[in-house]
Amino acid sequence: MKTLSRSVNMSDHIELAKFLFVRLHQLGVGSIHGVPGDFNLTILDYVEPAGLTWVGSANELNAAYAADGYARIKGISALITTFGVGELSAINGIAGAYAERSPVVHIVGTPSTAMQDAGTCLHHSLGDGDLRVYSRLYKSVTVAQTNLRDPKSAPQQVDAILRQCILESRPVYIELPTDMVSALVPCSVLESPIDLTVTSSQELHDADIDAIIERIHTSKQPFIIVDGFASRYGIVSEVNELVRITGIPTATTPFGKGIVNEAYPNFYGLYEGVIGTNIPITWAEKCDLILRIAPLNSNVNTLSFSTIPEAQRTITFNKDSINICDTTTFRDVDIKAVFQAILQRMPQDKLPHNEVYPQQLHHPLQELTALPEPTADGVVDQGTFYRRISSFFRPHDIILAETGTASIGSREFILPEKTQLLNSSIWLSIGFMLPAAQGVALAQRELGASGKCLPGRVILFEGDGSFQMTSQAISDIVRNRLNVTVFLLNNDGYTIERLIHGMSAHYNDIQPWRYLQSASYFGAPEDDESYPVTTRRVGNWGQLMNLMRDEDFSDGKGFKMAEILMAKDDAVESLKTLVNKAKSSAQ
Incomplete structure (x- = not known):
């Protein structure tokens, strides 16, 4: 219990x-x-x-x-x-x-x-x-x-x-x-403590678990897709162990990014269907078994439903149900207990010996190491920013990506082991992540004080338009002396809306703010070593690379904000592709 x-x-x-x-x-x-x-x-x-x-x-x-x-x-x-x-x-x-x-x-x-x-x-x-x-x-x-x-x-x-x-x-x-x-x-x-025992009316017997394992053993080209609700269902450790011991090629959805240890050799990044580069959709469509874990079937998370595989070749693990290849459904089950049973009963000497697919699948680290050194005076572009900034991350960091260009771009992050990424993949209320970062930083401080987690930084990627929605959260961060690092992506307005409709329309413009003065305006202390405030303005790659090496900025203590200047019409290629496809389907 x-x-x-x-x-x-x-x-x-x-x-x-x-x-x-x-x-x-x-x-x-x-x-x-x-x-x-x-x-x-x-x-x-x-x-x-x-x-x-x-x-x-x-x-x-x-x-x-x-x-x-x-x-x-x-x-x-x-x-x-x-x-x-x-x-x-x-x-x-x-x-x-x-x-x-x-x-x-x-x-x-x-x-x-x-x-x-x-x-x-x-x-x-x-x-x-x-x-x-x-x-x-x-x-x-x-x-x-x-x-x-x-x-x-x-x-x-x-x-x-x-x-x-x-x-x-x-x-x-x-x-x-x-x-x-x-x-x-x-x-x-x-x-008497509150009873948090999970009750289930249907218990999977050993034979049922063995049937699932047998499906895995006999598959010729299996594939694991991990989604974001795995963290809500409390099965992150079990899912990672399944990925590790099976060696099955694994990807996450955008909502699930950060749940699987990205250092695993069989982790291939995000499955993004027709716009993906790490996992070609032609390969995924040939998989004879897909383990789909804790899915969120929103249009954003499934790229307009294009990455939802056919039920006939999929075992889908939901919170309290399992559907096995559209032939058998178990309802009202304890999903955590199911995964624990699978791990206990899976004989490792019978795991599928799948060939590695280097010609078809690409590990995300390959993209990071292949990036050339940027020109120092070059404008920071969205196309490579998210991969380059990944070298700033450390184990135990908690990274938040705001809805919009930042959230789409964060799909290209290369995350170290034991980092977490928070994004939104269905509600998409812009402005959410700045106050969410306040809550995250407070929770992390409490866990650190209790010895329940190792200290890491809270790092937020926020657009200028989103920042203006909920900027008072800076006051709450400062009031509670929370450690938060903000990368403010200033592309002069609502770029994702510009791409969808109205690139030059005035309704996608916003009032320019002096963003780096926000902490001061909201009462942050000046020259206080116990709560340092550090701000930087970045206009080119050279300044960004220097910032990433700056110990005063990278230590994560106090309030940090870097304003990154970007072009208003710039976005990662995947976002441009998504928008163009959406426009075509609407015509």
């Missing part, structure tokens, strides 16, 4: 708000994101007494984005907003967390139960007396919802919804009315 618990100083009863926060603390939450508002102020009084840190976000949208980033690193996060205006400001971020499976607990301070029952015409409402309307909106973007109205059932409600948040790896929604904040509940419940 998977449980997480810490000792709690208990009396017979405890206030409901404190109970909730202690439970979150037991599950590993160390900090709470959010914005104060009149319906949640008394709730916030219980944050620090429960052993948690109040982050204090500049706005609710950024708080939701940051909570998402935090959850992707620590496995759960929490966000507090006020009724109506606060929760609606956050709903975009919560929807993204739902779409991309981030376990965020959204706590909303709501009007008292008496006011809810009476249908009082309150501020932050729509004036029609319906004070539950926003909770109904949240039903579409959270996996579970609860309204804590009864002290007798509240502890069980809290435990049930937190369990769902973690096991489903999706946001949940908790309403805490003002008159319930200090309601007393039995604290004896806290002595």
Whole structure:
């Protein structure tokens, strides 16, 4: 049974708000994101007494984005907003967390139960007396919802919804009315940790596991495609072990990049169908068995669905189901237990002896080593920037790539072992990654302080247009003295939109900002060795190469920002190809 618990100083009863926060603390939450508002102020009084840190976000949208980033690193996060205006400001971020499976607990301070029952015409409402309307909106973007109205059932409600948040790896929604904040509940419940055991109604027998293994053994040209939900399902280590011991040619989707150790000799980068260079689609189409692990079937992630293989030659591993070549389906299974059983029962002396395919498949490292030295005074181009900047990365770094040119370009990163890459492959809300970086940096600091991870840098690649969406996140980063390195790609506007439509249209222009002054504007300390602020402006390759060797910039301590000047019509070739194909199909 998977449980997480810490000792709690208990009396017979405890206030409901404190109970909730202690439970979150037991599950590993160390900090709470959010914005104060009149319906949640008394709730916030219980944050620090429960052993948690109040982050204090500049706005609710950024708080939701940051909570998402935090959850992707620590496995759960929490966000507090006020009724109506606060929760609606956050709903975009919560929807993204739902779409991309981030376990965020959204706590909303709501009007008292008496006011809810009476249908009082309150501020932050729509004036029609319906004070539950926003909770109904949240039903579409959270996996579970609860309204804590009864002290007798509240502890069980809290435990049930937190369990769902973690096991489903999706946001949940908790309403805490003002008159319930200090309601007393039995604290004896806290002595027993929340049961996080995965229950399944169908267990795969040894014969079922052996049948899967036999499919692998008898295949002539197998192929493994790893997708991004593998991290949400907690099977990253199992998937890497499968890739390692089988030696089967392996690729990831864009969403899955960073999950597989890219140093493995049988790792061939991203499978991008007709636009891919490492794995030709003609080779993939000849594979007689494809193991497709934790897929996200969005058009962006599958290149307009072109990389989804035929079911008849595919074993698809989802969160709680397995489809074997469109002949057998197992439902309601524990996917982690399935992979562990496969690894235990797979006889390595019978692994398929597949020939290496050097003429057809290309390891990503080959592309990095083949790059010629750039001209020092040459303009930094998108075409080679992402491969060249890969030499800046180190093991244990967490790298974030914002939606747009940065996200598409990040597919060309060459990642060292034990690095993580975070991107968006279905929600695609520009501006997400800057506040997400704040949440990631906070989560990483907490894990480092607890000795649960080795220190690494948080490195963000952000476009100038995206930066302008959520720039207040810089304030949150500075306020909490977080270590974040930002590569701001300044291509003078919305380049990805220019490529899609309106290359010279004024609606794709943005106001030029003095980006390197943002940390100062948001109150970063000056000449403070405990929190150094380093900024650089890069206009050519020579300056970029010098920056990558600059120890003051590369140490990852404090706040770093490099503004990289790029042409407004420049993009990686894969993005240009994707846009042209989309235009052709639309005609």
